[in-house]
Amino acid sequence: xxxxxxxxxxxxxxxxxxxxxxxxxxxxxxxxxxxxxxxxxxxxxxxxxxxxxxxxxxxxxxxxxxxxxxxxxxxxxxxxxxxxxxxxxxxxxxxxxxxxxxxxxxxxxxxxxxxxxxxxxxxxxxxxxxxxxxxxxxxxxxxxxxxxxxxxxxxxxxxxxxxxxxxxxxxxxxxxxxxxxxxxxxxxxxxxxxxxxxxxxxxxxxxxx
Amino acid sequence: xxxxxxxxxxxxxxxxxxxxxxxxxxxxxxxxxxxxxxxxxxxxxxxxxxxxxxxxxxxxxxxxxxxxxxxxxxxxxxxxxxxxxxxxxxxxxxxxxxxxxxxxxxxxxxxxxxxxxxxxxxxxxxxxxxxxxxxxxxxxxxxxxxxxxxxxxxxxxxxxxxxxxxxxxxxxxxxxxxxxxxxxxxxxxxxxxxxxxxxxxxxxxxxxxxxxxxxxxxxxxxxxxxxxx
Numbered sequence: 001x002x003x004x005x006x007x008x009x010x011x012x013x014x015x016x017x018x019x020x021x022x023x024x025x026x027x028x029x030x031x032x033x034x035x036x037x038x039x040x041x042x043x044x045x046x047x048x049x050x051x052x053x054x055x056x057x058x059x060x061x062x063x064x065x066x067x068x069x070x071x072x073x074x075x076x077x078x079x080x081x082x083x084x085x086x087x088x089x090x091x092x093x094x095x096x097x098x099x100x101x102x103x104x105x106x107x108x109x110x111x112x113x114x115x116x117x118x119x120x121x122x123x124x125x126x127x128x129x130x131x132x133x134x135x136x137x138x139x140x141x142x143x144x145x146x147x148x149x150x151x152x153x154x155x156x157x158x159x160x161x162x163x164x165x166x167x168x169x170x171x172x173x174x175x176x177x178x179x180x181x182x183x184x185x186x187x188x189x190x191x192x193x194x195x196x197x198x199x200x201x202x203x204x205x206x207x208x209x
Numbered sequence: 210x211x212x213x214x215x216x217x218x219x220x221x222x223x224x225x226x227x228x229x230x231x232x233x234x235x236x237x238x239x240x241x242x243x244x245x246x247x248x249x250x251x252x253x254x255x256x257x258x259x260x261x262x263x264x265x266x267x268x269x270x271x272x273x274x275x276x277x278x279x280x281x282x283x284x285x286x287x288x289x290x291x292x293x294x295x296x297x298x299x300x301x302x303x304x305x306x307x308x309x310x311x312x313x314x315x316x317x318x319x320x321x322x323x324x325x326x327x328x329x330x331x332x333x334x335x336x337x338x339x340x341x342x343x344x345x346x347x348x349x350x351x352x353x354x355x356x357x358x359x360x361x362x363x364x365x366x367x368x369x370x371x372x373x374x375x376x377x378x379x380x381x382x383x384x385x386x387x388x389x390x391x392x393x394x395x396x397x398x399x400x401x402x403x404x405x406x407x408x409x410x411x412x413x414x415x416x417x418x419x420x421x422x423x424x425x426x427x428x429x430x431x432x433x434x435x436x437x438x
Contacts, residue, residue: 034354068217075224082228086235093239096246103354185355 011130015137022145022192023199027113032146033188034105039162042150043143044098048091048106050139052083053115057135059083060123067124076119077110084109114138145199149191157182245270250348252277255305258332258344259317264363281317282306290430302427305332313337313435317344318428322420324413327351329360333369333384333421339435342384345369357413368404374425374432376402381429383422386414 003009021027035045059079060067067075088106091099099106109115118138123131154160156179159167167176181187249270256262256273261280268276284292285300293300305317317334331347345366352358359365369384376382377398384402387394388411391403406414425432 066220068213068220070213071217071221074221078224078228082232085232089232089235089239089243092246093242096243096250100250103358104351105354 007130008133011126012133012137015134016141016144017203020141020145020199021114021117021138022142023196025114025117026196027117028142029192031105031108031112032142032149032192033185034108035102036146036150036153036188037157037183038101038154039147039150041098041101042146044091044095045102045105046139046143046146048084048087048102049109049112049115050136050143051087052080052109053118053139054132054135055083056080056115057118057123057131058128060119061126061128061131064124072124073116073120076116080115080119081110114142145192145195148195149188152191153182153187157187249273252281254346254348255281255317255319255332258334258346259305259307259315260334260343261307280307282308286428286431288427288430290434292431304428304431305334315343316431318424320421320424322417322424324350324352324357324360324416325410326353326357329413329417333425335374335432337435339432339438340373340375342369342372342374352410352413355409357407357410359407359410360413360417365405365407372404373401375436379436381426381433383425384418386418388414 015021019025022029022032031045031049035041056076056079060076063075063079084107087109088099091102091106118134122134126134151161154162155166159165159172159178179187182191253262253268253273256277257264259281261276262268262273282305284294284304284306285296286292286302286304287299288301291300292304296303303319305319307314307316315334315336317332319330319332322329322331327350329347329350329352331345331349333342334344335341336343347361347366350358350360352360372384374381374383382402384404385391385395385399386404386406388406389408391400391405395403
C-alpha cells in the first residue's frame with residue numbers, strides 16, 4: 001500500500017491542494033492581505049498560524065466527547081485564544097522585531113475563520129491524530145499561498161526578497177521603478193485572484209472534475 | 210438547575226482555570242525577556258532618532274545597549290531649562306544628550322501623544338542649535354495598521370529631518386502636520402515647519418501634532434538657550 005492511499009496522507013494533502021482554505025474556501029483572506037507585504041513576516045505568520053491551528057484541532061479533538069454541545073463554540077474559542085496568546089508571548093520574548101512588525105495580526109489569528117472552521121468541521125468528529133494532520137495541512141495550505149503572494153509583493157513592490165536586493169541597482173538607474181500598487185491592498189487582491197484561478201483550474205476541484 | 214446545565218458550568222469553569230494557569234505561567238516565565246526586549250527597543254529608537262544608528266544596521270541587543278551607553282547621556286531638565294544628572298521634584302524632564310568634547314551636539318526628547326486608540330510613544334531629536342529636527346521615531350502605539358500605524362513608517366518619520374521648530378521670526382511653533390500634503394495647506398514661509406499628514410488618519414496626525422507641541426514647549430527654555438548661544 002503506497003503512502004498516497006492512506007487516510008493520513010489524504011487528510012494532510014487535501015487542504016493543501018484540492019480544498020485549499022484560501023483558494024477554494026476564500027477563508028483567512030484578512031490576514032493574507034495584511035501581512036504579505038514582505039516575505040519574513042508572512043513566514044512567521046504561517047508558523048504561528050499553523051501552530052495554533054494544529055494544536056487547537058488536537059485539543060478540541062481530545063475534548064470532543066466531553067465538551068457540552070451547547071457551549072462548544074465558546075470552548076473552541078477559549079482553546080484558540082489561549083494558544084494565540086501563548087504564541088504571541090513567545091514571539092514577544094524571542095522575536096521582538098518580528099512581533100512588532102506583525103503587531104495586531106498575531107492577536108487576530110483568533111478570529112481567523114480557518115481555525116474555527118476546522119475545529120467545528122473536522123476536529124469535533126475525528127481522532128486527535130487526523131485532526132493534527134488536518135490542522136497541519138490547512139496551515140500549510142494557507143501558508144504556501146501567503147508565501148507565494150508575499151514573494152510577488154516584495155519582489156515587485158520593493159525589489160527585494162527577505163530583505164535582500166534582487167532587482168539590480170542598474171535596473172533602477174535605467175528607469176525601472178517598483179510597483180507601488182503591490183505594497184497596497186489592491187496588489188494582494190490581484191495576486192490572490194490570479195492564484196485562486198490557477199489553483200482551482202489546475203489543482204483544485206474544478207481541475208479534477 | 211438541570212444536570213446538563215450544571216455540567217456545562219463545571220466544564221466551562223474547569224476550562225477557564227486550566228487556560229488561565231497556562232497563560233499566567235507563560236506570561237510570568239517570559240516577562241524578563243520581554244522587558245529586556247522593550248528596553249533595547251527603546252534605546253534603539255533613541256539612537257535612531259539621534260542619527261546614531263542607521264535603519265539598515267543590524268545589531269544585537271548587547272551592541273545596541275553598548276552603543277547607547279557610549280553615546281547617550283541621560284539628564285533631567287527643570288521647567289526653566291536647568292540641567293541635572295539626577296531626577297527629583299524640580300528636575301523632571303528626561304533628555305538624552307550626545308556631546309562631542311563637552312559641547313552639546315544633539316539631543317533627544319521623549320514624547321507621548323494620544324492618537325485614535327491609545328498613547329503613541331516615541332522620540333524627537335534636535336541638533337545642538339536647538340532648532341533643526343534631526344530625527345523622529347515611534348516605538349510603541351496601537352494605531353490602525355495602514356492608517357495611523359503609518360506613523361512608524363520611514364516615509365512619515367523621515368519628513369521630520371531638516372524641519373525647524375521655529376517660524377521665520379524665530380518664535381517657537383513646533384512641527385505642524387497637515388491634513389494630506391503640506392504644500393496644499395501651508396504658506397511657503399511655513400514649509401520649514403510643516404509635514405505631510407497620514408491619509409485616513411487625521412486624528413493620529415493631529416494628536417501627534419498637539420502633543421509634540423506640548424512636549425517641545427516644556428523643553429523650550431532649554432532649546433531657546435541653545436538657539437541664543
